[in-house]
Amino acid sequence: MKKWPVYFLALAVVLLLGWTPFEGTDVAQLQPVRVIRISSELGRVTVETDTGDLGVGKNGQEAIAHLKETTAGQVFLDTADFILVDERSLQLLPELADVLRPGCGVCLAEGKMDLKDAGEFLEIHSPKFTLQDIRAGQSKLEKLTVSKGRMELAAE
Numbered sequence: 001m002k003k004w005p006v007y008f009l010a011l012a013v014v015l016l017l018g019w020t021p022f023e024g025t026d027v028a029q030l031q032p033v034r035v036i037r038i039s040s041e042l043g044r045v046t047v048e049t050d051t052g053d054l055g056v057g058k059n060g061q062e063a064i065a066h067l068k069e070t071t072a073g074q075v076f077l078d079t080a081d082f083i084l085v086d087e088r089s090l091q092l093l094p095e096l097a098d099v100l101r102p103g104c105g106v107c108l109a110e111g112k113m114d115l116k117d118a119g120e121f122l123e124i125h126s127p128k129f130t131l132q133d134i135r136a137g138q139s140k141l142e143k144l145t146v147s148k149g150r151m152e153l154a155a156e
Contacts, residue, residue, distance in 0.1 A: 050115035084109035
C-alpha cells in the first residue's frame with residue numbers, strides 16, 4: 001500500500017517530462033565551416049566563410065552575429081580549421097577567441113582568393129601558428145599568397 005504514492009509520483013514526473021517542450025537542432029540546417037576570413041576596411045569588419053556566407057559589423061563580435069543572422073542555415077564555426085586574417089584585423093583575434101576554436105591555424109592573407117581552395121591547400125600546408133599562439137603573444141605569422149593561380153604559405 002505504501003508503494004502507490006511512489007508510483008503516482010513517478011507517473012506524474014513521466015507525464016510532465018513528456019509534455020516539456022524540447023527544441024532540437026536539425027542537422028540538415030547546420031553549415032559547418034572550414035575556413036574563416038577576417039578583414040577590416042574603413043572601420044568595418046568583414047567575416048566570410050568557405051560556405052559563401054558573409055557577416056559585416058563595426059567589430060568582430062558584430063560581424064559574427066551578422067553572419068549567423070544572415071546564413072540560410074545555422075552556421076557552425078566550431079568546425080573551422082583555418083583563419084585567414086589581414087594585417088588590419090590581427091587585433092580582432094583576441095576578441096574572437098571565445099567564438100573560435102583555439103586550435104585553428106592562423107595565417108595572414110591579402111587580396112582575393114577562393115576560400116575552398118585555400119582550405120584544401122592549408123590542409124596539406126598547415127600554418128605553424130594557432131589562435132592559441134596568437135593569444136599567447138605570437139605576432140610573426142606566415143602569409144598565404146596567390147600568384148598565377150598558385151598558392152604559397154611563407155614566413156614574412
